Each structure stands twice: as structure tokens, then as C-alpha cells.
Amino acid sequence: MSVRKRRIGRALAVAVAVSIVMSGCSGGLLKRGKSSPPPPGTPPANLDLGSVDDAKSGQNGLWHLSGSQAIEQIIDAVDRSDGVLYEGTYVEQIPVEGDDQATTEGRTLHVTYAGSPEQYSASIEAGKLTASIVTVKGDTYVSGNDAFAAHIGVAEAAEGSVCVADAHGILDEWNLVLDPAALVEALLGNSASVSVPADGKQKSVDVVISDGTAPVGTMSVAAFGPPLPHSYVAGDSSGDASFTFDEWGTTRTPTVPDDVVVGCE
Numbered sequence: 001m002s003v004r005k006r007r008i009g010r011a012l013a014v015a016v017a018v019s020i021v022m023s024g025c026s027g028g029l030l031k032r033g034k035s036s037p038p039p040p041g042t043p044p045a046n047l048d049l050g051s052v053d054d055a056k057s058g059q060n061g062l063w064h065l066s067g068s069q070a071i072e073q074i075i076d077a078v079d080r081s082d083g084v085l086y087e088g089t090y091v092e093q094i095p096v097e098g099d100d101q102a103t104t105e106g107r108t109l110h111v112t113y114a115g116s117p118e119q120y121s122a123s124i125e126a127g128k129l130t131a132s133i134v135t136v137k138g139d140t141y142v143s144g145n146d147a148f149a150a151h152i153g154v155a156e157a158a159e160g161s162v163c164v165a166d167a168h169g170i171l172d173e174w175n176l177v178l179d180p181a182a183l184v185e186a187l188l189g190n191s192a193s194v195s196v197p198a199d200g201k202q203k204s205v206d207v208v209i210s211d212g213t214a215p216v217g218t219m220s221v222a223a224f225g226p227p228l229p230h231s232y233v234a235g236d237s238s239g240d241a242s243f244t245f246d247e248w249g250t251t252r253t254p255t256v257p258d259d260v261v262v263g264c265e
Contacts, residue, residue: 001102003062062227063196063205070196070207071188074219077226079181082251083116087178088232088244089245095237111177115252122178132161133171133178136254139264140164140171145259187232187243188219202229211236 020089023206059092062070078084092106110125115135124131129151131144149158162259164170171178176186185234188209195208205227217234221227232243 005120051072058224060223060227062207062221062223065196067195071185074188074207074221074227075181075185077228078184080226081116081180081228081248083114083120083249084180084228084245085114085247085248086183086243086245086248087112088177088183088241090239090241092239093235093237109177111182113178114247115254117179117181119252119254120178121252121254124174132257133174134158134161134254134257136256139256141260142170143259156262160259161257163264165262165264170259183243184219184229187234187241209234217241233260242245 031244060073060074065073082171087111088111092108093103094106096102096104107127107129108125111122113120115121115123119136120134122133125148125235129144129148131142131148134141139157141163142148142154143157146158146226149155154162154164154170176182188207195210196205197208203223204220205223206220209217209219216236217232219232220230222230226248227243228244228248232241234241
């Protein structure tokens with residue numbers, strides 16, 4: 001990690017997400033209503049296209065907006081999507097005593113997710129915890145290693161999948177990585193500033209995230225159609241994060257795990 005990144009401080013929203021996951025504190029689950037997605041190539045509604053030709057080209061015109069407006073458009077596009085496949089890793093950086101320019105790797109978080117908030121399958125590795133989560137037809141099943149079972153207070157989860165009646169209570173601390181719109185909002189929303197450079201007629205455009213003095217990362221999003229994320233890379237003195245997003249709009253129907261030890265009835 002560069003010296004400039006180490007000087008930045010806790011600028012990344014992802015650090016907030018990971019601190020929630022690692023510490024066991026609970027965060028609020030973001031509730032949103034879905035509406036029909038705009039047709040491909042529709043520029044943002046608040047964009048005056050009188051002097052630009054993005055509507056004809058099919059580009060979404062994200063680079064014509066302010067940083068806050070771009071964030072709103074990206075989060076809205078994610079929220080409207082029927083599903084996504086994403087994978088991400090966060091590595092905590094711990095200052096080395098006696099050397100304010102050096103860090104060493106600490107705890108890690110790795111998550112894979114496929115689906116939408118209503119139905120999805122996910123796996124999480126956080127520190128010593130490993131977990132598998134499946135939500136299907138309104139029921140949520142969790143399983144994991146001994147550390148995870150002890151953490152949530154459900155011993156049977158170390159033996160197989162357990163249907164949990166109060167999924168929101170048990171999974172509150174993981175909300176930011178189990179809801180695509182909540183995750184993207186966290187990655188972008190706490191930044192001191194966000195800018196979108198001119199696109200150059202490319203298929204994607206980089207949203208540059210800054211702490212107010214220097215760039216700390218980028219989120220690549222689609223330049224055509226809804227501005228859905230492709231990737232995210234960022235780093236500061238608290239850690240480094242990277243996420244990839246794929247298969248937007250793919251509807252998935254998870255199945256009940258084969259290793260259920262405690263059912264829903």
C-alpha cells in the first residue's frame with residue numbers, strides 16, 4: 001500500500017462495514033421498495049440533455065452529474081436490479097509500533113453473494129468465523145464452523161444448516177454485505193467527495209472516490225444503460241478492499257440446503 005494511502009486515515013466506508021462485521025455490533029437493515037427498471041440507455045432523469053447526445057448513443061450520462069447525484073443514480077440502479085453475483089475481500093491494516101509509515105496485515109473479511117435481498121446464497125469468512133447463509137421463500141438457513149455457531153449462539157449451526165426464525169436479529173451485523181444496495185451505498189456514501197471523469201466513449205467509467213485531499217479508490221460502473229458497478233478497489237490506513245460485481249439482473253432461486261439439521265417448522 002502506498003505512503004499516500006497510509007496517510008489518508010479512515011476515509012473508506014468499507015471500513016465501517018467491516019468494523020460492524022468484525023466487532024459484532026448490529027447495523028440497521030436498509031429497506032427499499034423496488035420499481036420497474038428504466039430501459040437500457042436511459043440517462044438520469046435529472047440530466048438536461050439539451051446540449052449532449054448521450055441519449056442517442058445509449059450512454060447513461062453519469063459523468064455529467066455531480067458526485068452526490070452520481071451516487072444516487074448508482075445506488076438506484078443497484079436497487080432496481082433483480083440480482084447480482086459479487087465477491088469481495090477486505091484486509092485490515094495495523095500500524096507498526098515505532099514506524100508511522102508501516103502497517104501489517106490484520107483481520108480479513110471475504111464474502112461471496114449471489115441473488116437479491118429477498119432470495120440469495122452467501123458465504124462469509126471473517127477472522128476465525130466461516131458461515132454459509134441461504135434465504136429462500138422467506139426462510140433463512142445458516143451454518144458455519146464452531147466459531148460462527150458460538151458467535152450467534154446456535155450450537156446446531158456447526159453441525160449443519162439451521163432455519164432461524166429471527167434472521168434479522170442473528171444477521172444484523174452482516175447486513176452491509178448481504179444487501180447489494182446497502183453495500184454499494186456504504187462503499188460510496190461516506191466518501192468526502194466523489195467525481196466521475198469524462199467517459200471517453202468507453203463501456204465503463206471510473207467513479208473516483210476521495211477523502212477530500214487525494215483519491216483513495218475507484219468504482220468502475222457501466223457507461224451504457226443503468227450505471228451498475230463492475231468493480232471496486234480502494235485502500236487507506238485502516239485497510240484495503242476490492243469487490244467485483246457480475247451478472248446483474250440475473251434472477252436466482254436458491255434451494256433449501258441439503259444438510260438441514262433444524263427445519264423451519
